[in-house]
Amino acid sequence: MARPNDEVDALLREYADLIAITGGDAFKQRAYEKAARAIRGHPRDIGGLDAAGLRDIPGVGASIADKVEEYLRTGRVQAFDATRAAVPPGVRRLMSIPSLGPKKAMTLYRERGITGVDELVEAINAGRLSGLSGFGPRTREKILRGVAVARETGGRMLLDAAHDLADEAAQGLVAAGCERATWAGALRRMRETVGSVDLVAAARDPGPVLEAFTALPFAARTVEVGRVRAAVATAGGQRVTVRVVAPDGWGAGLAHATGARAHVAALRERAARRGLRFAPDGLVDVDAGERVATATEEELYAALGLDWVPPTLRENRGEIDAAAEGALPALVTEDALRGDLHTHTDLTDGLAPLAAMVEAAAARGYAYLAVTDHAPRLRMQRMTEEKILAQREELRALERGMGGRGAGGMRLLHGTELNIDPDGGVDWPDAFLAGFDLCVASIHSHFGLDRAAQTRRLIRACENPHVQVIGHPTTRKIGLRGRIDADLDAVFAACARTGTALEINGHPNRLDLHDEHVMRARRHGVRFALDSDAHSTRELANVRWSAATAQRAWLPAAEVINTWPLARLRRFLGRDAERP
CATH class of the missing domain: 3.30.210.10 (DNA polymerase, thumb domain)
Structure with a gap:
């Protein structure tokens, strides 16, 4: 079952979409999107909060807080229901296609009566969109690519959502009396998406366990029940299964249910x-x-x-x-990480202030933390030299106030996430970049450039002496955006040649690099950074998924730069001299 935070996040994002579809105020739409992000990233369960408590969450105003409180109390929001009624359901289905926004979705409905993804693909292939304003050949090609990306997931769950559901199921089974229970299948192998959540439970009598399983709160419908196995579906359509094995056969049963x-x-x-x-x-x-x-x-x-x-x-x-x-191999583990090299605060698009991010990272036992807010060419963040330098002073003051070594002995590195331009250039001149402890460079725009152009821009970024890490290198978002078209082996070779690390981004909708790409990059001698890309204190835990992806690629800790002691890391970053 989803956390209340996740349910409300989905609700507010839906309403933001509905505002866009109906031509509502763009500021109001952004306010709901911001509130959705704030509630999803809030570290505490909002289920027990009233409207006043909700207003204390940064980014959640009084009006939105009242609506969220109404939803938590009644399971619905009357204002949202009225807006839903004005929008054909098919329009939102069309908006599930990456790159197809609300205006185009509404145009397809009004002008061609299209209400579904399959219907849209058929219309494009049959030439029914020819002559429709805004749907020229390049747009139609882009839509078909977007459909392919969306179909890659096929309704599969991201790792974090699947884990939460599996954890709830396992706890429910243990509470019901089985000796032990855990998840298996694709989730235990940490594949990037999960089609169903599969569990194994140990008990001498399967009957009571299966009966309890089909009665768990998230089980909206029983799909099947056998002698030792049962399957249910959640209200959202996710499939959850359990197989009961004898306690003395637990190891064999778990192994059989886990492996591909x-x-x-x-x-x-x-x-x-x-x-x-x-x-x-x-x-x-x-x-x-x-x-x-x-x-x-x-x-x-x-x-x-x-x-x-x-x-x-x-x-x-x-x-x-x-x-x-x-x-x-002795695989890298989450516990081996000494720090996180890609995090954001509310100075740009993060949800938590610097001090809160530092405190949360210290609680994880890190030796160091890099704060890497966005640079100015990501214009929506409105970064300036003055703002980033003020943050540097605040960061240094935090260290001084904690004995000069940061919270719990943690060292704070001031970094930035630069934007890789179409030509491979990055924000800020060399002299200014030299003042950062760490520069992560990432692609945030111009995803449709051809293979040669994408390859050139990444290699040029690698060759920049101030860039130490390439962030989320292929830019993909699972189910939302495909990978850029680049000659990755040429990029991997450039990283090895220039000593630039490649990130394994742990955000569940990125997991970028993919495990097979990590395997290829290793053959070139590349080093890696396992990062959270956290935009809230809760998201610092994303490194769990980074480590899992690295393990799937057979990656040992020695090849991960943020498992290294600070002195060795600073040498890799080209910052041999210790900061005063």
Whole structure:
């Protein structure tokens, strides 16, 4: 079940869309979008807040707070219902297509009667949009690309949403009396999107567990119930399944439910060569007809002559052979990170002030934190030299006020996230950039440039001596925007040559670089930064997803610059001299 914060975020974003569709005031639309972001990023559950408490959240005004309180109390907002009634449902369905805004969606409905994505694709292919103002050949091509991006996810959940749902389900099962429960499947392997949330529970009697599972609060509909397995659907259509296994077969059952099909098939073949049968209910000695005890996954893998394989590697990409040879890598973990090198405050588009971000990072036990607010060429942020220098002084004052070493011994690095222009240039002159401890450079515009142009701009940014990290390198947003078209191997080679790190951005809708790209970049000798791209204190936890993506790419801690001690990191950043 979604947190109240997430439900309200979706509600306010929907209303902002409806304002745009109906031609409402643009300022009002932005106010609702800002409030949605503020509530989603709020570190505390808003479910128990009244209107006064909601108004204390920065970015949530009195009128919006009253509507949110109405929703939390009644499950609806009358003002929103009236606006919904004025907008054909098909228009919002069309707006799910990346790059198709409210005005174009309304035009398609009014001029061509189009109310769905499949209908729109058919209309484009049949030439029915020819002659429609605003829908020339390039726009139609862009729409088709957007449809392809949206269909990549196919209604699949992002990692954070899937994890929250799985956590609620597992806690509910344990509370219902099973000995243990956890998630498996694609979520445990930390794939970037999840089609269904799959759980494994240990109990001697499956019946009461399955009965309790189908009665959990998020279960809007029971899809199936068998002897040891059940599936339900949430009100939002997400599928959740559970399989109950005997406690002494927990390890085998969890491994069977976790691995990709090819990984499980390889384990099954290996078991067969040893006279064993590997199945969802355990490991059986075929000749003796007896179950082999596999109370843990380690016991299961050992019975097959293998080292335990971390769940994030179970994709049949060489991990079986490596486990047989004792050659599995020591993967980077979230705990290995000494700091975060990409964060934002309310100076630009973050939600929390600098002091709050510093305090939250210190609570995570970091040795250092880089604050990297946006530079001026991202014009909506209205950054100036005066503002960024004032932030630097505030950051230095925070360090001085905490004994000169930051909160809990944490060192504060003043950085910025630069914008990579179409020609590869970045904000601010060299002399000004030299004053930062760290510069992350990212593409935020001109996503449609051709392959040669995108490749050139990224390589030129790598060659800038003041740029130490390329942020979210392919710019993709899962289900919303595809990757830019660039020769990534040429970019990876340039990063290795110039000593520029590539970011593995942990925001759940980015996860950029993708794990397969990280594998390719490693072959070039690239170093990486695992960052949160946090825009709120809560989002500092995004590094969990960064680390998971890095693990899927077999990445060890030694190749991640923010696992290094500060002195080594500063040498990599070209800042050998310690700041006074």
